[in-house]
Amino acid sequence: MFVSCSSLTVFTGFALLLKENAEKSLSKFNWLPGRGMMGRSIRIIWLPILLLLLVENGRGVKSALNYLIGLGSYDITGPAADVNMMGYANMDQTASGVHFRLRARAFIVAEPQGKRVVFVNLDACMASQLVTIKVLERLKARYGDLYTENNVAISGIHTHAGPGGYLQYVVYLVTSLGFVRQSFDALVDGIEQSIIQAHGNLRPGSIYVNKGELLDAGVNRSPSAYLNNPAAERSKYKYDVDKDMTLLKFVDDEWGPVGSFNWFATHGTSMSRTNSLISGDNKGAAARFMEDWFDQSNGGSISTDVSKINKIPRRISSIIPLVKDTHHELLELAATFDSSSGKSTIKFTSHPKRVRSALRQSDTPAFVSAFCQTNCGDVSPNVLGAFCLDTGLPCDFNHSTCGGKNELCYGRGPGYPDEFESTRIIGERQFRKAVELFDAASEKLNGKINYRHTFVDFSKLNVTIPKEGRGTNVVKPVLQQWGLPLLLGNAFWRLVRNLLKTPGKEQNVCQHPKPILLDTGEMKQPYDWAPSILPVQILRIGQLVILSVPGEFTTMAGRRLRDAVKTVLTSGDSKEFGSNIHVVIAGLTNTYSQYVTTFEEYQIQRYEGASTLYGPHTLSGYIQEFKKLAAALISGQSVESGPQPPDLLNKQISLLTPVVMDATPRGLNFGDISLDVPKNSTFKRGDNVTVVFWSACPRNDLMTEGTFALVEILKGKDSWLPAYDDDDFCLRFIWSRPAKLSTRSHATIQWIIPQTVASGAYRIRHFGAAKSLLGSIKHFTGASSAFVVA
Numbered sequence: 001m002f003v004s005c006s007s008l009t010v011f012t013g014f015a016l017l018l019k020e021n022a023e024k025s026l027s028k029f030n031w032l033p034g035r036g037m038m039g040r041s042i043r044i045i046w047l048p049i050l051l052l053l054l055v056e057n058g059r060g061v062k063s064a065l066n067y068l069i070g071l072g073s074y075d076i077t078g079p080a081a082d083v084n085m086m087g088y089a090n091m092d093q094t095a096s097g098v099h100f101r102l103r104a105r106a107f108i109v110a111e112p113q114g115k116r117v118v119f120v121n122l123d124a125c126m127a128s129q130l131v132t133i134k135v136l137e138r139l140k141a142r143y144g145d146l147y148t149e150n151n152v153a154i155s156g157i158h159t160h161a162g163p164g165g166y167l168q169y170v171v172y173l174v175t176s177l178g179f180v181r182q183s184f185d186a187l188v189d190g191i192e193q194s195i196i197q198a199h200g201n202l203r204p205g206s207i208y209v210n211k212g213e214l215l216d217a218g219v220n221r222s223p224s225a226y227l228n229n230p231a232a233e234r235s236k237y238k239y240d241v242d243k244d245m246t247l248l249k250f251v252d253d254e255w256g257p258v259g260s261f262n263w264f265a266t267h268g269t270s271m272s273r274t275n276s277l278i279s280g281d282n283k284g285a286a287a288r289f290m291e292d293w294f295d296q297s298n299g300g301s302i303s304t305d306v307s308k309i310n311k312i313p314r315r316i317s318s319i320i321p322l323v324k325d326t327h328h329e330l331l332e333l334a335a336t337f338d339s340s341s342g343k344s345t346i347k348f349t350s351h352p353k354r355v356r357s358a359l360r361q362s363d364t365p366a367f368v369s370a371f372c373q374t375n376c377g378d379v380s381p382n383v384l385g386a387f388c389l390d391t392g393l394p395c396d397f398n399h400s401t402c403g404g405k406n407e408l409c410y411g412r413g414p415g416y417p418d419e420f421e422s423t424r425i426i427g428e429r430q431f432r433k434a435v436e437l438f439d440a441a442s443e444k445l446n447g448k449i450n451y452r453h454t455f456v457d458f459s460k461l462n463v464t465i466p467k468e469g470r471g472t473n474v475v476k477p478v479l480q481q482w483g484l485p486l487l488l489g490n491a492f493w494r495l496v497r498n499l500l501k502t503p504g505k506e507q508n509v510c511q512h513p514k515p516i517l518l519d520t521g522e523m524k525q526p527y528d529w530a531p532s533i534l535p536v537q538i539l540r541i542g543q544l545v546i547l548s549v550p551g552e553f554t555t556m557a558g559r560r561l562r563d564a565v566k567t568v569l570t571s572g573d574s575k576e577f578g579s580n581i582h583v584v585i586a587g588l589t590n591t592y593s594q595y596v597t598t599f600e601e602y603q604i605q606r607y608e609g610a611s612t613l614y615g616p617h618t619l620s621g622y623i624q625e626f627k628k629l630a631a632a633l634i635s636g637q638s639v640e641s642g643p644q645p646p647d648l649l650n651k652q653i654s655l656l657t658p659v660v661m662d663a664t665p666r667g668l669n670f671g672d673i674s675l676d677v678p679k680n681s682t683f684k685r686g687d688n689v690t691v692v693f694w695s696a697c698p699r700n701d702l703m704t705e706g707t708f709a710l711v712e713i714l715k716g717k718d719s720w721l722p723a724y725d726d727d728d729f730c731l732r733f734i735w736s737r738p739a740k741l742s743t744r745s746h747a748t749i750q751w752i753i754p755q756t757v758a759s760g761a762y763r764i765r766h767f768g769a770a771k772s773l774l775g776s777i778k779h780f781t782g783a784s785s786a787f788v789v790a
Helices: 007-027 036-059 129-143 181-200 281-296 327-334 347-353 355-359 419-440 491-500 505-511 555-570 599-604 618-635
Strands: 067-075 081-086 094-098 103-110 116-122 152-156 203-213 244-252 256-263 340-345 368-372 385-388 409-412 449-457 463-466 472-475 516-518 533-541 544-548 582-586 673-675 688-695 709-715 719-725 731-736 745-752 760-771 777-783 787-789
Touching (some): 067 181, 067 244, 067 256, 067 368, 103 181, 103 256, 116 181, 116 368, 116 449, 152 544, 203 419, 244 419, 256 419, 256 582, 281 368, 281 419, 327 760, 327 787, 355 719, 368 419, 449 618, 544 555, 555 582, 555 618, 599 618, 688 760, 709 731, 709 745, 745 760
Parallel strands (some): 116 152, 544 582
Antiparallel strands (some): 067 103, 067 203, 094 731, 244 256, 340 777, 463 472, 533 544, 673 688, 709 760, 731 745, 760 777, 760 787
8 A cells, every 4th residue: 555655754664664573583583682692783783774774765755756657448449330430531431340449548647645647548540629628527527626638638649540520620520421429429438438447546656768769660751841841950860750769668566567658650541541440550559469468478577589579469378278189179079069040148248258358367457558649740651652553653752643643642551462461560560669668668757747738729829930040020820721732633622612711812821832722710610610729738757748739740840849848948047857858749639730840841732731720830839839838847837728629519510320220131130140161161370261240230339348259269168268359450340231221231250360379169259239220229149150270
């Protein structure tokens, strides 16, 4: 139990307790102090020990007070059917299944009787202002003023394979046909639950920081814009993207390592704009790999040689022994298990079947690993480059187009043409680097916990910039505008531009050289089209400083912001920070407002410049406001909260068609097999085992903390144990219906057998929920015939 008291009392009390226990032991042998020569010797021994403890205590009162640390994780997987994916703005990209589940992962760090900070990492495209508002309302109702907008940061990894419809501004809701309440609720619920877990797990512990280069997980996708930055500035850096990964290792005083969070810049676009399966993309995959690695390595007791981590961790190794049966015996055993007819079940039946629940055999919290996003604006994981679909030639260097069209320009990942393989490779590269940094982390975070936060209305912000030569200029406010390259070739957007609002002369001058497509800054009907009031926030944990930014900063924009803040924090007479300070940017945090480029990159009007809403001096505005927060952080001064952003929940419009009912052909049940594995079949590692079930719309039940798909292994003669579920990279749940308005649907479950799988008899199960015409929900399950993996 943690006792709040001065470190002097703790150390002195500890020494006296040792002395008392030693005396009790010595009394058995009649060797108590004061009884002859032995007693005098004991007094002489204890005196310097007490003095040493007191001296050491005086030298490090601050470091003796460990932080309180707590971590949590919860399922945020949204609707896996019918809802448009957030990221690519592709109307045809709607969800139809699950690659692997999405999660909210949170950490809380607190001084025992002081301040605390919360950081939540989402397997989502970005944070949402409305989601943040509603999470904070729930936290206030539960904890009072303990967690507020000031000390809570909610950040997205920028996967482009998650359900959309959860932001509150019009431009981000067009492709999702408006607001999607189910997407929104999944995020708010999951974030709240992850914080509740982290709060409940708060215990004394330490945090270690480490940093290292990862060279092969990102390339600059807009090199022509980057090259427009001053040559002298570019010469300070070895690469045209940031290659550093910064990692935190959380160590509980009693339980040992309990988690890690890291920041590294690469886009969540390993999965393409045609993918329809919910996926955390490369960062979500890396998090899943590292959490499984830790669970499989008996608490992180591993070789320091990362090259020995040859395979993605085998999920079932701790619960499934190697099967010694011969192939013939396995076939005979598997043949006794035919597919089962679909049957009704209760909702929570699927939850105990979760593989990770079966793996956990300890009362300690599950290990939480998050791969967070930073200044990824111009960084692509498609490291082979961008090529034209029609010609196969590289895309135009200056504009990333093919014959003037950006729709034909696609990036190629390292697993090309397999996007799943590219996702795995980029995820595994981040995972391997994180393991290396985790294992070698030795620099301990020490010092204050602090934070500053304010809201800034960028539509009214006066930005002071230096003049050529000397002096300064004050730049007039800029209303947000969408540039033409952003949606080049999209006929719909070009059509609606003048029907909605024609940009005036002042706006065109202010945004130059951007050709304005949408004058969103002046569009207020039916409600705000884009954000203007944005949060800026600094979190401090000892010598680590996190800059929470509500957008996608390019590489050089991020470098300038970090350098500017670091200069403020380490300049003058301030003793708060020495030269050893770690400044990281948490991108896409608390809300979303597109991209942020440097002034020079803006002139080129690549995708990132066209998506910088507030004009060429947007970055200067951010630097100006973050420098104010940094100065206030050092001086101890408070900052004004600023204008509050709107809460537009009650104004939201949704055009997404609800689920009316589900049905199967006459004589069939939900969960019945439509396509089974071949009779008496044997598969080998690397094979794709496919089973098709009669199913129902996944929107009826998101199966939160549950699963739609399950692979089970036979133990003994009749006991089935969970082996893989829809949170595994190797298992895919694919949902389809024969026609858009059809009441019938199928669930196709594909298991790509891992190389590390144990030989044995297996079967595939499906869980779902069907809606009747009267609106009632009935849960069901079904199972395939058994088969052998040899």
